[in-house]
Amino acid sequence: MSVWIAIGFGALDLVESEYAADGFDIVVVPATPGGPVFLLGEGAELWRRMAAGPVTVASLSAHEQEVARGLAEMGLASGDEGHPSRVRELNRPWLVSLFHELVYALISNVAASEGIDILFIKGPTLHAQGLRVREHSGDVDCWVRPGDDRKLAGAMEAWGWTPLFLPFTGTTVTHSLTLVAGEWGCAVDVHTSFPGIGLPPTEAFEALYAGSEMRLFAGAMARTPRVPEHAVIAALHDMRPYDGVPAGASAIEKSEFVLRRGGRSVLPVVSRLDAGFVLSNPLERVFGQEAAPFKTAAAPRDWGMRLETASSRRHFKALRLLPIRQRPAVLYRLVWPHSDTMRIAMGDRSATRLAVLRARVRRVGVSVRKLISRR
The missing domain is CATH 3.30.460 (Beta Polymerase; domain 2)
Incomplete structure (x- = not known):
């Protein structure tokens, strides 16, 4: 490897943003799964050079090479000039957020x-x-x-x-x-x-x-x-x-x-x-x-x-819009929702399988009582 380039799945220049007051210069979404990384100081300065680069390894001090390796470990730099996530320019944000x-x-x-x-x-x-x-x-x-x-x-x-x-x-x-x-x-x-x-x-x-x-x-x-x-x-x-x-x-x-x-x-x-x-x-x-x-x-x-106010009638009409082969799977999920969906509904992403099972059973019970009350 003879050069370093900047990579990422998105990047913004923070020089005129509210984050500049805290010393942050750049925010980058890494090219590997992870949250946005805020850069400041020498890390931000080197990454900015890489974005304008490539930056040759020979031009870096031993300390700068260590910083470059750290950026690479975070998914923000690469030695491959043809990297598909290469960043070549840095823009300022235009959205409110x-x-x-x-x-x-x-x-x-x-x-x-x-x-x-x-x-x-x-x-x-x-x-x-x-x-x-x-x-x-x-x-x-x-x-x-x-x-x-x-x-x-x-x-x-x-x-x-x-x-x-x-x-x-x-x-x-x-x-x-x-x-x-x-x-x-x-x-x-x-x-x-x-x-x-x-x-x-x-x-x-x-x-x-x-x-x-x-x-x-x-x-x-x-x-x-x-x-x-x-x-x-x-x-x-x-x-x-x-x-x-x-x-x-x-x-x-x-x-x-x-x-x-x-x-x-x-x-x-x-x-x-x-x-x-x-x-x-x-x-x-x-x-x-x-x-x-x-x-x-x-x-x-x-x-x-879409003009049905009662969810039961809306589901019935929706089922009739589907090919017959799709209806059994949909009916099953109407009664027994996906486990992740139940965890989201419960407001507990870490809920155990037993807790999810109990929530599903309670949900079926509520639905049955509603159907009986409408008879």
Whole structure:
């Protein structure tokens, strides 16, 4: 080995951040599973040189070589100039939360290492595009092809995220898989579809991915929807029923706002995604007669299920949407949830198998009593 280079799954320059007051110069997500590493002093100075480098071993003092080896042990440096996680530039944060920006970079790099195409939706990008007033989001939303959600979830477990497997996970009924935050404190929603879009999930992803744009998060280039597509996604999010209750006046106003900001270019996007049924009301308010064709759009096949207020009836309707071969496994998980899901529900990630078993039995008992009371 003759040189050192900087590596990482995301990095930010902290010179003008609140962390600079504590002496920190740089924060880096290592290229191996672990939390963000804050660098200061000679470690930060050497890593910065490596990012601008490569830095030759011969140019380093014995002490600097020891520092370089320490950085390498932390997954922040390498002697391989062709390392896939090489960092060549250092940018300052643009999100309100630098930890969230690092999560974007981390997910982008993990997805790339797994060969997963990924699109980041909603969140601070909406603000950057002028589609939302609020800057910050509490979690990170991304979109992948059906099937890649489980693959990404498996890869993210090593970094501290736990997938919340629900009974309908892996079917067309569930639109996203939630990765529950560990020490990073930022949950991730991995979408494979979006409520209100009638186009089949894979086709919808391909359409949005093909027309996406690049955006930088903590040194990592990632794809986000363009303004018209993102406006439609945000409007659909506002128009979703919650616990079976249709969108109210406030939600419709928010949808109107974002569609107006998106401009007339949203109309062909709505057509392409077959989202006219859900958005017909706010579209008509914003675009008048231009939106008239959407008044006769057909409802998405799962919309009736989403408008059920009772979970039992919602589950029954959801089951009917599934191929018969998938129903037994879903029924089993409705009665007997995944062990990690139970631990999350219990609020105890370290719960023993016996404790999980008891919680499952109690859950079945509660469900039986509810069914008897409704007879």
